[in-house]
Amino acid sequence: MKSENGVIGLKSSPSTGYVTADDVATAAGVSRWTVNRAFKKDASISAAARAKVLLAAETLGYVPDLRAASLASDHSNLVAILIDDFANPHKLVMLERLTRVLRGRGWDMMLVNTLDRDDAEPALMNARRRRVDATILIGIQFDDEVLEAAHKAQHFKKLIIFARSSENKDTISISVDDRAATLEIAEYVRDRGYKAPFYLAGPRTSSAHLSRKETFLDFWAKEFGVTCDSVAVPAYDSILAADIISETLSNKPENQRPDIIVCENDALALGVIDAIRHRLGLRVPDDIAVIGFDDVPQCESPNYRLTTYRQPLMDMANYLVDVLESSENSQLDKTFIGRLVVRESA
Amino acid sequence: MKSENGVIGLKSSPSTGYVTADDVATAAGVSRWTVNRAFKKDASISAAARAKVLLAAETLGYVPDLRAASLASDHSNLVAILIDDFANPHKLVMLERLTRVLRGRGWDMMLVNTLDRDDAEPALMNARRRRVDATILIGIQFDDEVLEAAHKAQHFKKLIIFARSSENKDTISISVDDRAATLEIAEYVRDRGYKAPFYLAGPRTSSAHLSRKETFLDFWAKEFGVTCDSVAVPAYDSILAADIISETLSNKPENQRPDIIVCENDALALGVIDAIRHRLGLRVPDDIAVIGFDDVPQCESPNYRLTTYRQPLMDMANYLVDVLESSENSQLDKTFIGRLVVRESA
DNA sequence: CAATAATTTGCACGCGTGTGCAAAAATATC
DNA sequence: GATATTTTTGCACACGCGTGCAAATTATTG
Numbered sequence: 001m002k003s004e005n006g007v008i009g010l011k012s013s014p015s016t017g018y019v020t021a022d023d024v025a026t027a028a029g030v031s032r033w034t035v036n037r038a039f040k041k042d043a044s045i046s047a048a049a050r051a052k053v054l055l056a057a058e059t060l061g062y063v064p065d066l067r068a069a070s071l072a073s074d075h076s077n078l079v080a081i082l083i084d085d086f087a088n089p090h091k092l093v094m095l096e097r098l099t100r101v102l103r104g105r106g107w108d109m110m111l112v113n114t115l116d117r118d119d120a121e122p123a124l125m126n127a128r129r130r131r132v133d134a135t136i137l138i139g140i141q142f143d144d145e146v147l148e149a150a151h152k153a154q155h156f157k158k159l160i161i162f163a164r165s166s167e168n169k170d171t172i173s174i175s176v177d178d179r180a181a182t183l184e185i186a187e188y189v190r191d192r193g194y195k196a197p198f199y200l201a202g203p204r205t206s207s208a209h210l211s212r213k214e215t216f217l218d219f220w221a222k223e224f225g226v227t228c229d230s231v232a233v234p235a236y237d238s239i240l241a242a243d244i245i246s247e248t249l250s251n252k253p254e255n256q257r258p259d260i261i262v263c264e265n266d267a268l269a270l271g272v273i274d275a276i277r278h279r280l281g282l283r284v285p286d287d288i289a290v291i292g293f294d295d296v297p298q299c300e301s302p303n304y305r306l307t308t309y310r311q312p313l314m315d316m317a318n319y320l321v322d323v324l325e326s327s328e329n330s331q332l333d334k335t336f337i338g339r340l341v342v343r344e345s346a
Numbered sequence: 347m348k349s350e351n352g353v354i355g356l357k358s359s360p361s362t363g364y365v366t367a368d369d370v371a372t373a374a375g376v377s378r379w380t381v382n383r384a385f386k387k388d389a390s391i392s393a394a395a396r397a398k399v400l401l402a403a404e405t406l407g408y409v410p411d412l413r414a415a416s417l418a419s420d421h422s423n424l425v426a427i428l429i430d431d432f433a434n435p436h437k438l439v440m441l442e443r444l445t446r447v448l449r450g451r452g453w454d455m456m457l458v459n460t461l462d463r464d465d466a467e468p469a470l471m472n473a474r475r476r477r478v479d480a481t482i483l484i485g486i487q488f489d490d491e492v493l494e495a496a497h498k499a500q501h502f503k504k505l506i507i508f509a510r511s512s513e514n515k516d517t518i519s520i521s522v523d524d525r526a527a528t529l530e531i532a533e534y535v536r537d538r539g540y541k542a543p544f545y546l547a548g549p550r551t552s553s554a555h556l557s558r559k560e561t562f563l564d565f566w567a568k569e570f571g572v573t574c575d576s577v578a579v580p581a582y583d584s585i586l587a588a589d590i591i592s593e594t595l596s597n598k599p600e601n602q603r604p605d606i607i608v609c610e611n612d613a614l615a616l617g618v619i620d621a622i623r624h625r626l627g628l629r630v631p632d633d634i635a636v637i638g639f640d641d642v643p644q645c646e647s648p649n650y651r652l653t654t655y656r657q658p659l660m661d662m663a664n665y666l667v668d669v670l671e672s673s674e675n676s677q678l679d680k681t682f683i684g685r686l687v688v689r690e691s692a
Numbered sequence: 693c694a695a696t697a698a699t700t701t702g703c704a705c706g707c708g709t710g711t712g713c714a715a716a717a718a719t720a721t722c
Numbered sequence: 723g724a725t726a727t728t729t730t731t732g733c734a735c736a737c738g739c740g741t742g743c744a745a746a747t748t749a750t751t752g
Contacts (some may be wrong), residue, residue, distance in 0.1 A: 018477070021709060030731050036709065046730060051722090061501060067417045067476045070709035071737045076413070078476075081457075086442035087643065089435055096432035099459035108472060111427075111457040113445035129412045130424075153405060170584060239646060267472070270647075278648035297433065299614075300585060302624035303649050366738060378700050382739060392700060392748095414738035417707050 019062040026221065028056035039064050070131065077107050079324065080127030084114040088236045088267045090294040094138060094163060094313060096126035101317035107324060117141045124150055134158035134324055140203055140236070147171055158329065160321060163311065165335070174320055176311045177335040182215040184340055185291060185309060187191075189260055190223060192346070194289065198258035200245060200268050212264055212293070214296035229258070236243035237265075239273030245272050246279035258288060260346055265309055266299060273304055289346035305344040312336050365408040372410055373404035385410050416477065423453050425670065426473030430460040430485035431593045434582045436640040440484060440509060440659060447663035451669060457526065463487045470496055480504035480670055484584070486549055493517055504675065508666065511681070520666055522657045523681040528561040530686055531637060531655060535606055536569060540635065544604035545576035546591060546614050558610055558639070575604070582610075583591070584617030591618050592625035604634060612638035612645060615652055620690065635692035651690040658682050 022033040028035065030049060036055035040335075049266075057063075070076035070159035081098065083091060095111075102109050110130060114123040122139055127135045135156050137147075142161070151159055151170035159171045166173040171248030189197055197220060201213040213230060220228040231248050233241045249257060263269035276282050276290070282292055292299065296308035316336055323332050367381040376379065376395060383389035384399035403409075416422035427444065429437060441457075448455050456476060460469040466487055473481045481502050488507070497505055497516035505517050512519040535543055543566060547559040559576060566574040577594050579587045587609075607622075609615035615638030620634060622628050622636070630636055638645065641656035662682055669678050 019709090022708085030747090032709085033732060034730085044730060049730080063471060063475050065417075065477055065708050067413045067422070068487065068712070068737090069740095071411075071417060072411045072708080072710040074710090074737075078456075086438055089438065092432055092435065092441075093444075095438075095441075095457070099457055103472065105471075108423075108476065109446055109457055111441070111455055113442065113449055115446065117567075123449075125409060126449065129411055130454065133413055135711095168644050214520065248552055274648050291558040297584075298644070302588075302620050346417055364738090368738085378739085379702060380700090383701090388701060388742095393701080411738055414707090415740070417709090418738080418740040420707075421742095 011223075018065070020059045021062070021064070023342065024053060024057045024060055024062045028053045029061060033338055036064065036106065044247065057255060074131075076131055076133050076142050078110060078128065078130060078132045079107060079134045079136055080110040080112055080132045081136045081138060082112045082114045082120075082123050082127065082142075084141050085114070085236060086113070087264070089296045089298065091138070091265060093294075093296060097313040097317045098136075098162075098320070101314065101321060105318075105321045107321065114139060114141060117143075117146070117196070121149075124238065128155055132157075134160055136160045136162050136320070138162050138164075140164075146171045148189065154227075156324070160323065163313075165306055169330075172323055172330075174316050174323070174334055175336070176316075176338050178212050179215050180335075180337055181309050182212045183219060184292075186216050186219040186223075188340060189291070189346075194346075195262040196258045196260075197228050197254075198261045199268045200241065200261055200263045200272060201229055202264040202268060203234055204232060206242055216262060216280040221346045233268055235269040238267055241268040241271030242275035242279065246275040248279060249275075256301075260285075260289040260291065264293060266294045266296045266306060268292070269305060269306055269308065269345075270296075270298060273306070284343065285346050291346045297340050299341070307343045307346040308341055310341050311338045352440055356389055364411070367405045367408070367410070368397060368408055370403045370408045373406060374399045380470075382410065392653075398492055422477055422479050422552075422640060424456060424476060424478045425453060425480045425482055426456040426458055426478045427482045427484060428460045428466075428473065428488075430457045430462070430487050431582060432459070434611070435642045435644065436612060437484070439640075439642060443659040444482075444666070447660065447667060451664075451667045453667065456683050460485060460487060463489075463492070463524055466494075467491045470502075470546050474501055478503075482506045482508050484508045484665070486510070491515055492602065504669070506666065506669065509659075509662065515676075518537045518669055518676075518678045520662050520669070521682070522655075522662075522684050523625045524558050525561050525563055526681075526683055527639070527655050528558045529565060531608060531639075532562050532565040532569075534686060534688075535608065535637070535692075538604040540692075542602075542604045543606045543608055544605055546587065546609045546618060547576055547578040548582050548614060549580055550578060550611040581616055582613040583611055584620065587614040587617030588621035588625065590622040595621075595626060605637040606631075606637065610639060612640045612652060613643045614638070615649060615654065616642075616644060616692075619650055619652070631690065631692050637692045643686070645689065653689045653692040654687055656687050657684045679684050 021032045024035045025032040030053060034045060034049055035053050038050045049133045085091065087255045099109060110127065110132065112123045112126050114120055124135065137160065150156060161171055161173040163175055165175045165178055167197040199213055199216050217228050217230065220226065231244060233244050245261065246297050261272050263272055269290050272290050273284050276284050276288050282288055290306065292308035295308045298304055299306040319334055327333065370381045371378040375400060380391060380395055381399050383391040384396040387449045407646065431437065433685045438474065445455060456473065456478065458469045458472050460466055470481065488632050493514045496502060507517055507519040509521055511521045511524055545559055563574050563576065577590060579590050607618050609618055615636050619630050619636050622630050622634050628634055636652065638652045638654035644650055645652040645654050665680055
C-alpha cells in the first residue's frame with residue numbers, strides 16, 4: 001500500500017475538512033477510481049472491492065461530492081423548481097408530491113421563489129448558474145414571452161411546465177387534460193340539473209383558447225344555447241375571490257342569481273363558499289352550489305366539503321422524472337386524466 | 347488579442363454547450379480571470395474592463411458556473427432545507443418567506459422532503475453530497491438523537507433549527523420565544539375572563555420542559571390553583587384534531603365543558619373549530635372559544651376568524667441569513683417575540 | 693517630469709470527480 | 723494446462739473557477 005503523501009492512515013487534505021475519495025482509497029488500499037466506482041450503481045467493480053471501499057467510507061464519513069461529479073460529467077441530477085403564487089395551498093401539495101417522487105428516484109431540487117413577472121428572468125438565471133438539468137415552472141407568470149426569450153438562447157437543457165398546459169414548442173408541458181376535466185365537470189353540472197351556472201375564472205393565462213373557462217362556456221352554449229356568465233379574479237386568492245363574487249352577486253336580482261358557481265380552482269372556490277355564507281347570507285349548496293378544481297386538503301373540512309377535480313399528481317410527478325431521464329427533448333408533452341371528487345358542495 | 351485555440355470569435359469548447367469564462371475572455375480581449383472578476387462584487391477591476399466583459403457575456407449568454415466556483419472556493423451559497431409535515435399550511439408560509447429572503451440576499455436553497463423519522467438520515471445525506479453551507483431543519487421529526495448523530499460526525503458546517511427551539515449544543519436554533527408567547531396567550535385568556543381552558547397539544551417533541559403546553563399549564567396552576575386539562579394529537583393534522591377533540595368533549599357532561607380551547611398551532615385549531623360546529627353542534631366563540639398559533643392564511647377566512655399568535659417570520663428569515671454569513675458557529679441561538687392577533691374566535 | 697504609491701491585470705496551481713482506454717487479474721474453454 | 727474471454731482495476735486528462743502573488747499599468751505628488 002502506497003501513501004501519496006508519505007503518511008499512512010492520515011487524511012491527505014485536511015484543509016477543507018471534507019473527506020475525499022483519495023482518503024478512502026488509501027484507507028481501503030485501492031485506487032481512487034475504485035472508490036468512486038463503489039458509489040456508482042452499475043459500475044464495473046467486484047463485490048469484494050465494493051464492500052471494502054464502503055466500509056472504509058463509512059468509518060471515515062465519506063460521501064461523494066456531487067459538485068465535482070456534476071462538473072466532470074455535465075449532468076447534475078439537480079432540477080430547479082420555479083414557483084410563484086405561494087398563496088395557493090395547492091402549491092404545497094404539489095411540492096410535497098414532487099419532492100417525494102424526485103428524491104425517491106435520485107433527484108435533488110432547488111426551490112426558487114419567483115416574486116412577480118419581472119422577477120422571472122433573474123429567477124431563471126439562478127437556475128442557470130447552478131447548471132441544473134432541468135427547470136420546472138409551476139405558476140402563472142410564465143407567459144409565452146418569457147418562455148421564448150428563455151429558450152431561444154438555448155440556455156436550458158429542459159424547460160418543463162408542470163400542471164399547466166402550454167403550446168410553446170420549446171417547452172415540455174405536463175398537465176391535466178383541461179378540456180376533458182372541464183367537460184366532466186360541465187356534464188356533472190348538467191346532469192345534476194343545475195340551470196344557471198356562473199364561471200369564476202382566475203388570472204388570464206397566455207393561451208386563451210382551450211382554457212377551462214372557454215371550454216365550460218362553449219359546452220353550455222352548445223348544450224342549452226345560453227351564455228353562461230363569468231368573471232375573472234386577478235389572482236388565485238380566496239379573500240379576493242370572496243370580494244369579487246359577493247360584489248358581483250349582490251348586484252343581481254334574486255331570480256337572476258346563479259344556482260352553481262364553477263371555479264377555476266379551489267383557492268377561488270373556498271373563498272366563494274365563504275362569501276356565499278358570510279357576505280350574502282345564503283346556503284351552500286341549497287341556494288348556490290360550488291365546484292372547485294385541485295382537491296386541496298381543506299376540501300375535506302366539514303366547513304367546505306367541496307366537490308372538486310383531483311389531478312393525478314403522483315402520476316404526473318413520476319412522468320416528470322421519466323422526462324428528466326429521457327434523452328429526448330421534444331414530443332414529450334403529456335396530459336393526464338384526473339377524477340371528479342364529489343362531496344356536498346355541489 | 348491572442349486566441350488560445352487559434353480561432354478568433356469562436357467558442358473554444360462547444361462540447362458541453364455551455365459558454366465558459368474563456369469564451370467571454372477571448373471575445374472581450376481580456377484574460378479569463380478578468381472575466382470572473384467582473385462578476386465578483388468587490389473585486390479589483392476597472393469600470394471599463396467590467397463593462398467590456400459584461401457586454402461580451404451578455405451577447406454570448408454567459409453566466410458563471412456556481413458548481414465550479416463552489417468547488418474551488420469551498421463555499422456554495424447553497425443551503426438545504428429539510429422539511430417534513432407538508433400537511434401543515436404554515437409550512438407553505440415559512441417556505442415563501444425563506445425562499446424570498448434567501449434569494450434576495452444571494453442564497454439558493456435545496457428542498458428536501460423528510461418523509462418520516464427513519465428518513466431523516468438519508469435526507470441529511472442528500473444535503474451532504476451537495477456540500478451545502480448549512481442545513482436547515484424545519485419540522486418535528488428531528489429529535490436530539492438524530493441531531494447528535496448528525497453533528498457528532500462533524501458532517502455539517504452549520505445545522506440550523508428553524509422555528510423550533512432546541513437545546514442541542516451543536517445546533518443553532520432560530521425560533522419564537524415559546525415561553526413569552528404562551529404567557530401572552532395565557533394572560534389574554536385570563537383577562538378575557540375564561541375560566542375553564544383546555545390545552546390541545548401536538549406531537550411530543552424531544553425537549554419536554556419549556557414547551558408551550560407546560561408553560562400554559564404551569565401558568566394556569568399558579569394563577570388559579572386549578573389544573574388545566576389537556577390532550578395530545580399525534581400529528582399536526584386538522585382532521586385528526588377534530589376527531590380527537592370531539593371524542594374528548596362528547597364524553598364530558600356539559601357543566602365540565604371547557605369555555606376555551608388553546609391549541610398548540612393553527613392546524614389543530616382549525617380542526618377544532620370544525621369539530622365544535624359540525625360534530626358537537628356548538629358555536630364559536632359563544633359556547634367554546636378557540637386560540638391557535640402561527641397565523642396561517644386561513645385564519646382570515648370569515649369561517650374561522652381565528653385568534654392566534656403570529657411569528658415574525660421575516661425577521662427570523664433575515665436573521666437566518668445573518669447566521670449563514672457569520673463566521674461564528676456557536677452562540678448564535680436567538681429567540682424572537684411575535685404578537686397576538688386577535689380576531690373573533692376568542 | 694521623475695519618482696512613488698495605488699490600482700489593475702495575468703498566471704500557476706488546486707478543488708474532487710467522470711470518461712475512455714489500456715493493463716492486469718480472474719474466469720472460461722478446449 | 724495453455725489459450726481465449728471476460729471482468730476488474732489504474733490512469734491521463736478534462737470540467738470551470740478561486741486564491742495569492744507578481745508584473746504591468748495608471749494615478750499621485752513634489
